[in-house]
Amino acid sequence: MTRIDLSTISTRAPEDLDRDEAERQTRERSSRISELHRQLVAEKEHAVLVVLQGMDASGKDGALRNVFGDCAPYGLRAVNFRKPTEEEFDHDFLWRVHKEVPAQGEMVIFNRSHYEDVLIQRVHGWITEEQVDRRIASINAFEKLLQYDNNTLILKFYLHLSEEQQREELMERVVEPEKHYKHSDADWREREHWDEYRAAYEDVIARSEVPWHIIPVDQRWYRNYLMTDIVLQALEGLEMKWPELVTNRTWKV
Template sequence: MAKKNASRDRERWQVPVGGKGFALKDRDPGDKPFSSGDKEADKRRVAELSTEIDALQDIFWAERRLGLLVLLQGTDTAGKDGTIRAVFKETSPLGVRTQGWKAPTELERSHDYLWRIHAMMPAAGEFMIHNRSHYEDVLVPVVNGWIDGKTTRQRYRQINDFERMLSENGTVIMKFMLHISKDKQRERLQERVDDPTKHWKFSLDDLEVRKQWPDYQRAYQDLLRATSTEWAPWTVVPADSKTHRNLMIATLVRDRLQSLKLRYPPDDPRLKGLVVQ
């Protein structure tokens, strides 16, 4: 019975297709639905899961049937870099690539906003982790009023079409929104200010963006509602606890990979009994 409730609680974090009834404010960034209640045990579990994910990547790579896109969104300090480090630390760089997205270059801006994104999609056999993504194009311009509601809705539709095409052609898409509280962000930004080895992570612009907190939360809620689809659902990850964040994402990635019925390619019958001279 306890397990059943836990399972229901876990599912709550997936944004329903169509977004009906979903409100970001009803999701507590301090929640820990995947935790055992023992932090050290949770940390060990993350390490075990990252080893399992590496083993699954081996088969994924050998099979070369599908690609995996793991997309991480979240405000500054939400923990995107830390997640990648924890969840994929055991995975061979042969099979996993990371792509971080910044403001577009002049060349990128001379194309549609999905142009640079499409170029960096995983090949068959690859895991591709996107640190930020095309969802920035329905966040920054929306919050700053550079595009109107009509264009925003057009982009939601374009993104859904794009991801559907990718999915139909063999890309498995997992989208995670790392959800932290405004207080937790203050704490983490202050750490960056106070610690000289973290200064490189900090920019005064981050404080300007922080002032727009409610606008970003609203833009996040709108995009989560509009772009959680059967082929590319969103999961909101309560991320005030780093350990819980890692545990939740590692568990969901491992589970998804297990569901894909990965198999090494069939044996070549000529190999049976072959002795290499």
């Protein structure tokens, strides 16, 4: 287990990176991602699970749009995990999550995820530290199951935002009519717990067996540039092939 200290990791792009060139490369990669996604659906040998986590206003929705927006809707699903329903509360925390995992030939993006159950619940003291330990062990076992038993590629992203940039993003939601729908007083209250959330993220990232990618997101174009790079490389690593021609196919019984 490698401890990490998020405060030592920049939330911004390197100074010498050219934004126009980065955006050009992002568009190319996004288009290539959509091609490989078509192949994923056709080949039906792999499942792909993308997990997006980050503080409020860290740009999870935008990541979804910009990294996966070129993919065709068939074989692609985005799942938002909100406050659990009463039925979900009556089950273990992975119950609602396991239902939504990708089938072979499918890419699923979790906008928030099972990690909330060791983040918000921990920060507010709704669960004990013993429960946190058990849940982290369960999460590791769960992700391992998806990997070995369903050939699932798991890509986890922590969208790394600065406290100052969060204030700006949250203010925009108050000021801009097209962003009003995203405003929630609760986000401002949760902001009071910034340091506790950061500590909880650092711990969870360190104890996860499937590694996290930490993405500086204060500039959204840099987020898109990095994420498209990671997703594209991972999909290329699957070495997918277009299936051979099959003739005389009949319905399976």
